[in-house]
Amino acid sequence: MAGVVDPEFANKATKSLEKPDMSQNPPRFIIIGAGSRGQAYANAIDKVCNGVVSAVCEPLKFKRETLGRKYVWGDEGPQEGQSFASWTEFVDYEKARRQRVDAGEKNVPLGVDGAFVCVLDDMHREVVIALAGLDLHIMCEKPLATNMDDCLAMYQAVKPLKGSRIFSIGHVLRYSPHNLMLRKLLVDEQVIGDVNSVVHTEPVGWWHFAHSFVRGNWRNDKTSAPSLLTKSCHDIDLLLWLVSAPAKAGQGEAHLPDYITSTGGVQFFKKSRKPAAAGNATNCMKCPLGDSGCKFSAKNIYMGDRVGLARGNTKWPIDIVVHDIEDYKTHEERLDVMAKALSEDWDDSTPKEEVSKRQWYGRCVYETDNNVCDEQFVTITWPESVRPAKRVTFHMSAQTKRQCERVSQFYGEHGEIYADSRKITVEDFRTGETKTYEPTTTDLGHGGGDTGLAQQFVLACDRVKNHGWPGEKAQNEFVGCTLEEVIRSHGLVFAAEDARINRKVVDWQQWWDEHVTKVVGN
Numbered sequence: 001m002a003g004v005v006d007p008e009f010a011n012k013a014t015k016s017l018e019k020p021d022m023s024q025n026p027p028r029f030i031i032i033g034a035g036s037r038g039q040a041y042a043n044a045i046d047k048v049c050n051g052v053v054s055a056v057c058e059p060l061k062f063k064r065e066t067l068g069r070k071y072v073w074g075d076e077g078p079q080e081g082q083s084f085a086s087w088t089e090f091v092d093y094e095k096a097r098r099q100r101v102d103a104g105e106k107n108v109p110l111g112v113d114g115a116f117v118c119v120l121d122d123m124h125r126e127v128v129i130a131l132a133g134l135d136l137h138i139m140c141e142k143p144l145a146t147n148m149d150d151c152l153a154m155y156q157a158v159k160p161l162k163g164s165r166i167f168s169i170g171h172v173l174r175y176s177p178h179n180l181m182l183r184k185l186l187v188d189e190q191v192i193g194d195v196n197s198v199v200h201t202e203p204v205g206w207w208h209f210a211h212s213f214v215r216g217n218w219r220n221d222k223t224s225a226p227s228l229l230t231k232s233c234h235d236i237d238l239l240l241w242l243v244s245a246p247a248k249a250g251q252g253e254a255h256l257p258d259y260i261t262s263t264g265g266v267q268f269f270k271k272s273r274k275p276a277a278a279g280n281a282t283n284c285m286k287c288p289l290g291d292s293g294c295k296f297s298a299k300n301i302y303m304g305d306r307v308g309l310a311r312g313n314t315k316w317p318i319d320i321v322v323h324d325i326e327d328y329k330t331h332e333e334r335l336d337v338m339a340k341a342l343s344e345d346w347d348d349s350t351p352k353e354e355v356s357k358r359q360w361y362g363r364c365v366y367e368t369d370n371n372v373c374d375e376q377f378v379t380i381t382w383p384e385s386v387r388p389a390k391r392v393t394f395h396m397s398a399q400t401k402r403q404c405e406r407v408s409q410f411y412g413e414h415g416e417i418y419a420d421s422r423k424i425t426v427e428d429f430r431t432g433e434t435k436t437y438e439p440t441t442t443d444l445g446h447g448g449g450d451t452g453l454a455q456q457f458v459l460a461c462d463r464v465k466n467h468g469w470p471g472e473k474a475q476n477e478f479v480g481c482t483l484e485e486v487i488r489s490h491g492l493v494f495a496a497e498d499a500r501i502n503r504k505v506v507d508w509q510q511w512w513d514e515h516v517t518k519v520v521g522n
Helices: 007-016 036-048 061-071 087-102 121-133 148-161 177-188 206-214 233-243 298-303 331-343 352-356 445-466 471-479 483-502 508-520
Strands: 028-032 052-057 114-117 137-140 167-169 195-203 259-265 375-382 390-397 407-412 415-419 424-428 434-437
Touching (some): 036 052, 036 114, 036 445, 052 061, 052 087, 087 121, 114 121, 121 148, 137 445, 148 508, 167 445, 167 483, 177 233, 177 415, 177 424, 177 445, 195 233, 233 375, 233 390, 233 483, 259 483, 298 331, 375 483, 445 471, 483 508
Parallel strands (some): 028 052, 028 114, 114 137, 195 390
Antiparallel strands (some): 375 390, 407 415, 424 434
């Protein structure tokens, strides 16, 4: 029976992204970091959540005012407590605001109940620890932090709050209708029985990887973190959720891994792969290959008709290169400012500190200071313990046509499942039937995961604020992910990097005891 669509789940998935009923006193949130992720979550809160965006914190005035006008203050301009140029300014304000309330001052503006932390990865630790000190609900964009020590410091700061406050991580893949359907089939219904092995691929996309991980913020693990963390911690978390986590968050025992191996490196984006015809050029705007001679031409990508200005696009990735691109009203003005931005380059006389602290979107992809893997494999082995033994292979690849459209194959005792981010096909060995499921979504951001995560987090906050729920109950019921699971999935990424860098097989329990248990205890 080929091509069967599950209408009941399709309707449920679509309905779940409708806006829930608002409480009389809905939870209020500040967006800290008004970049693309902050904008995505603000939009989700506005469209599908029973909460409100009541403040924004962002150092760049254009981004701060753009988000503020759209979701906070409209055309009237910001009022007290709605706009902050730095997270420290917000923290200081909130402490002073509470003192004014305690002193009995009248007409003090309302504060916020929670925060969406969308700043750069290496800032997460200090921001989250400060917010935990304010006893706020926190949603932190992934990854939690760029090293295990920072992750554990954040864990220790947030853990005392879990009885009363919600903590979520931006692992949005858990919340897309597609992956919710996949987990329903694999875990709840066990349509292929016990999983024996999994092969999962994240195709990053050839120009997307060049934009973000060769020229952009996440190109060097000295200033950011390994690409397995910054790009693919999503996927490691998803795999653990599908084959390792208990069926219900906070209940039962996880099936913990046994051994981890990994290989990978800078396979493509390096000087030895540079076309000879490019000569000594280090910038696309001066390259003798021209616009059509290299698919990675920055001029072609950002100014051409693939994703650039020539097709009228002023959003991502264009506004990453020129953040105020929409302030330039004509196409010619936008081309001029983009060309100027892409022409910026460095040479041997430029201080390394200057090179490392900013992005160079016009730089030749074969001449940058990138060092993060553009190809990587991770293999995880589980022993026979609380569940039967299994093995998972994860592959991250930069040179792909698909862009972040994951492909997975699950092999089980009674059949197999193929999932390609749009369809899920189940082959049942016992009946010979083939069923295809096509979960629907009302949003394209990570397949509906952006809106799904925001909705569940805000629902949990609302239950705590307005319905008397304990924080841990709301966390497990709506977020569906414990703080311990967050630490475990990040730990597995760092363990895999340990295996890759040191060319060894990592014993998971031994690694965990050494890097986690010794620091925070059991």
